[in-house]
Amino acid sequence: MKTIAEINKKIKEGRAVVVTAEEIIDLVDKKGAKKTAEEVDVVTTGTFGPMCSSGAYFNIGHSKPRIKLGGGTCRLNDVPAYAGFAAVDIYLGATAIPDDDPRNKIYPGEFRYGGGHIIQELLEGKDIRLEATAYGTDCYPRRKLETLISLKDLNEAVLFNIRNSYQNYNVAVNTSDKIIYTYMGALKPNIGNANYCSAGQLSPLLKDPYYKTIGVGTRIFLGGGIGYVAWHGTQHNPMVKRRENGIPCAPAGTLAVIGDLKQMKAEWLRGTSMLGYGVSLNVGIGVPIPVLNEEIAKSAAIKDEEIYAPIVEYSQNYPHFVAGTLGEVNYAQLKSGKITVQGKEVPTGAFSSYSKAREIAEELKSWIKKGDFLLSEPVAPIPGAESGYTFKPLKERPITQL
Amino acid sequence: MICKRIVLHFPQRLVEQPIIYKLVKEYSLEFNILKAYVTPQEEGLMILELKGKDADFKKGMEYLQSVGVKIQPLSEDIIRNESKCTDCGVCVPICPTKALVVDPITRKVHFYDNKCIGCELCVKVCPTHAMEVHF
Structure with a gap:
């Protein structure tokens, strides 16, 4: 019905009709999907939450005399960065923490500082202490380097997150008799609370459940700047059971995303501490969905009431990889502040900020309306619900002498 | 009284x-x-x-x-650093006195300091360390 090229033409002329993933719900309710698809060109989505498989790579520039960090060590404010590349390329993971962090030795550990915080501090313009060691070669003789670095001094600083933007997620509860500290927050005993982590009706992959428009090369809002979908994310699991509307009944698709860190903002990339669990990075992502036809409009208008998440037990079942759920609940129920689990009324808590997700969808909408942001044609699809692509558990094999 | x-x-x-x-x-x-x-x-x-x-x-x-x-x-002692809070809401079910509440419309988290008893549970669970103690 419409093509991305046609939509881009309208964006350039300032005529594109852009609405958020919340706003399209009302439109489809009132006018129907067919009429809405004719009128609306782009739907903007958003999500903001802790996404642990995030990080950034940097090229720090060559020192004089030269040093080869590859095969050596590198620390940024005491947080280890991966140096197994060429001379001065490093990768900093969001969950990395200093060697002398007490971790969970004093339980629950506070995990106050790590890779995610360094990414935020770089964006705030702060100086970061880099300390590296190397073994020295004829062409790279130096063995030690200690210097301050800042974002503007780096050659490349690229956010490259290998798994973000989960399509749906578990609701976490604890049936044991003591509090537990998880990546879904503190879970009180005897199902004292239920925590969830998805933007629901604003979440990118829930509004394009079969990845009809989102693919490799899709231009997105990433951390307050412009980024791209680089690939499907790790643990991408498109084959899980789905409801009639296409919404997966369990965590399903994921995205790997990439973008120039230098144009991003600390407001949308925030270091995060999870009590008793570790450090992470809160990432803000917004994906535009071109409304190419009625089908896409219909999916983009799926609302919280129609998106169900599985309730998963985190004291025994999750850690021991025991399948099964304690039921299903939709995001409207989760957002009401309480749900019923095993006959008990339970207060809910969110790890993903819905108000920030909404701000992202609004921000992306304003970029497109101003003509600053054009949609990109995906260069390859990500594996879909019929692809046969699955997420396998590890099959452990004993290490034997060959 | x-x-x-x-x-x-x-x-x-x-x-x-x-x-x-x-x-x-x-x-x-x-x-x-x-x-x-x-x-x-x-x-x-x-x-x-x-x-x-x-x-x-x-x-x-x-x-x-x-x-x-x-x-x-x-109320002067437990303070929310507004620039750090992301309004996620993970503190809400942890607060024993409902001093932290999600606004159903804006989805922002309100902190009613008059209901706060200073237990500091939110201080520990806040992922961005937005809840601060000023004793």
Whole structure:
């Protein structure tokens, strides 16, 4: 019905009709999907939450005399960065923490500082202490380097997150008799609370459940700047059971995303501490969905009431990889502040900020309306619900002498 | 009647005196200890809910001040750093007194400091360390 090229033409002329993933719900309710698809060109989505498989790579520039960090060590404010590349390329993971962090030795550990915080501090313009060691070669003789670095001094600083933007997620509860500290927050005993982590009706992959428009090369809002979908994310699991509307009944698709860190903002990339669990990075992502036809409009208008998440037990079942759920609940129920689990009324808590997700969808909408942001044609699809692509558990094999 | 939550700072010299006892005995104030760190030889801190007649309450406060106890309203002590809060809401089910509540329309988290009892549970679970203690 419409093509991305046609939509881009309208964006350039300032005529594109852009609405958020919340706003399209009302439109489809009132006018129907067919009429809405004719009128609306782009739907903007958003999500903001802790996404642990995030990080950034940097090229720090060559020192004089030269040093080869590859095969050596590198620390940024005491947080280890991966140096197994060429001379001065490093990768900093969001969950990395200093060697002398007490971790969970004093339980629950506070995990106050790590890779995610360094990414935020770089964006705030702060100086970061880099300390590296190397073994020295004829062409790279130096063995030690200690210097301050800042974002503007780096050659490349690229956010490259290998798994973000989960399509749906578990609701976490604890049936044991003591509090537990998880990546879904503190879970009180005897199902004292239920925590969830998805933007629901604003979440990118829930509004394009079969990845009809989102693919490799899709231009997105990433951390307050412009980024791209680089690939499907790790643990991408498109084959899980789905409801009639296409919404997966369990965590399903994921995205790997990439973008120039230098144009991003600390407001949308925030270091995060999870009590008793570790450090992470809160990432803000917004994906535009071109409304190419009625089908896409219909999916983009799926609302919280129609998106169900599985309730998963985190004291025994999750850690021991025991399948099964304690039921299903939709995001409207989760957002009401309480749900019923095993006959008990339970207060809910969110790890993903819905108000920030909404701000992202609004921000992306304003970029497109101003003509600053054009949609990109995906260069390859990500594996879909019929692809046969699955997420396998590890099959452990004993290490034997060959 | 008046009912207020206050933070009392005891200088070291007062730690071993029965100050709260006097509030009950002489000023007929009802008290509920929400939190206390009172160790001999050190400065003490106590968070109290005090209830009583307006005149008694006023006299009780005057008594505390006269002996050298520093009084602060509780709300001054647990502060949300607005620039750090992301309004995620993970603190909401942890708060025992519903001082942290999600607005159903804006989905922002409100902090009602008058309901706060200073338990500091939110301080520990906040992923961005937005809840700060200022004792």
